[in-house]
Amino acid sequence: MSLASAPVRTAETSVPLLPVLAERWSPRAFDPVAPVDEDKLTAALEAARWSPSAANTQPWRFIVARRGSEAFDAIVANLMGFNQVWAGSAGVLIVAVAELVDAEGKERRWATYDLGQAVAHLSIQAHHDGLHVHQMGGFDVDGLRRAFDIDESFEPVSVTALGTVGDAESLPEPLRQREQAPRTRLPLADIVVVND
């Protein structure tokens, strides 16, 4: 599917946003054959690399697996059932791993915060480049630890599917309906708790 025919699910915002922020959304239908352009994948990872972090500690590691590889299959095998239904069609799966302690064994308090911000930047760069991204928390953490030999000083926090958006009609119900349902958010007034 070309970008020209990609479904548009732009957020309704009270004031205009950067188009890439308003237009980003998380599909479950990915094109099961389109490869991910290597330069675009590198750009997404560069965006993560250049995101800010507490004291520039950069407590993030990424397991990058292309569809068809052993690593890809190992990640799919550790997704929760409902994610396994759709995520195996993405061109790339990325496990985002937080480094929880420093070299002295001291807790890195902002590790997961920093990692999340890195994945946010990755998502925005990918969307800007015509790719789509869908983050997942539904996976077997211990299974991924075993599959990739991840010790206790690291924590697999999310798995991100990245690829070319596919046809919603390819999804089973109820995923198909969800793919086309309106995108919603809490009102700004509910989340800005002090606005002095």
Ligand SMILES: Cc1cc2nc3c(=O)[nH]c(=O)nc-3n(C[C@H](O)[C@H](O)[C@H](O)COP(=O)(O)O)c2cc1C
């Ligand atoms: C940390 C995190 C975990 C998520 N886990 C899952 C998941 O396991 N399965 C899934 O289908 N979507 C998952 N999502 C996607 C969210 O449901 C989605 O981002 C949210 O509904 C907003 O939709 P939008 O990204 O299209 O705006 C997750 C998103 C994040 C950020």
